[in-house]
Amino acid sequence: MYRQRLELTDRVAVVTGGSRGIGLAVVTALEEFGAIVVIADVLDEAGTAAAASFESGRVSYVHLDVTDAAEVERVFAEVAARRGSVDILVTSAGIANHQPSLELERETWDRVLAVNATGTFWCAREAARHMQERGGSIVAIGSMSGELANAPQRQAAYNASKGAVHLAVKSLAIEFAERGIRVNAVAPGYVGTELTKEGVPTDWWDDCWVRRTPMGRLGAPEEIGSLVAFLASDAASYMTGSVVLIDGGYSAW
Secondary structure, eight states: OHHHHHOOTTOEEEEETTTSHHHHHHHHHHHHTTOEEEEEESOHHHHHHHHHTOTTSOEEEEEOOTTOHHHHHHHHHHHHHHHSOOOEEEEOOOOOOOOOGGGOOHHHHHHHHIIIIIHHHHHHHHHHHHHTTTOEEEEEEOOGGGTSOOSSSOOHHHHHHHHHHHHHHHHHHHHHGGGTEEEEEEEEOOBOSHHHHTTSOHHHIIIIIITTSTTOSOBOHHHHHHHHHHHHSGGGTTOOSOEEEESTTGGGO
């Protein structure tokens, strides 16, 4: 009984930003539990290669810019028409920025918010349109940085964007509950991906991040993927509006 509640056999999942890092780990976890997965990303070469690496034939790739509301609408409609439904959405598309606030350009602020927060909303809204008759699960990839201002990096735009994601998740969970749609967020701490390390001095990894994490290490993408798969499954059927921290104890100080 309990094993069956974790199964995702033949459920159609869209994973934005699924071509690498946490997103690809999520794709892997969902596919292993039986889902039919569509990687939706702007990295065409990486996304195509990622989809082709799965021998099951249950993973495909589609180009999607999450900041373009019209494109989001079109892609979700095409997925629903081709696959018959959209049962799961995971919003993993995201960008980071580590500029001090006094040096942050307006264009950079707008871009970070557009991809991380607004893009999450556009995708969640379109997924919900196709889930409302049979229900579904939406899982947003937030961040512990949406709950606290971690240091030493300067990332006001990123923190603000992830805080917006967390509150949007809670708001949409209330709004969509009557339609049988659950909406949750996973808030990772420091995970060893290229996005996490991009533009950050290497001495921060051990001297700051690892030292301040009670478990004494960075997280692995697959550890995030397994939590997302749980939230997407019927095993989490009474969970909605939750922001689940998975940070090795960093935020417990």
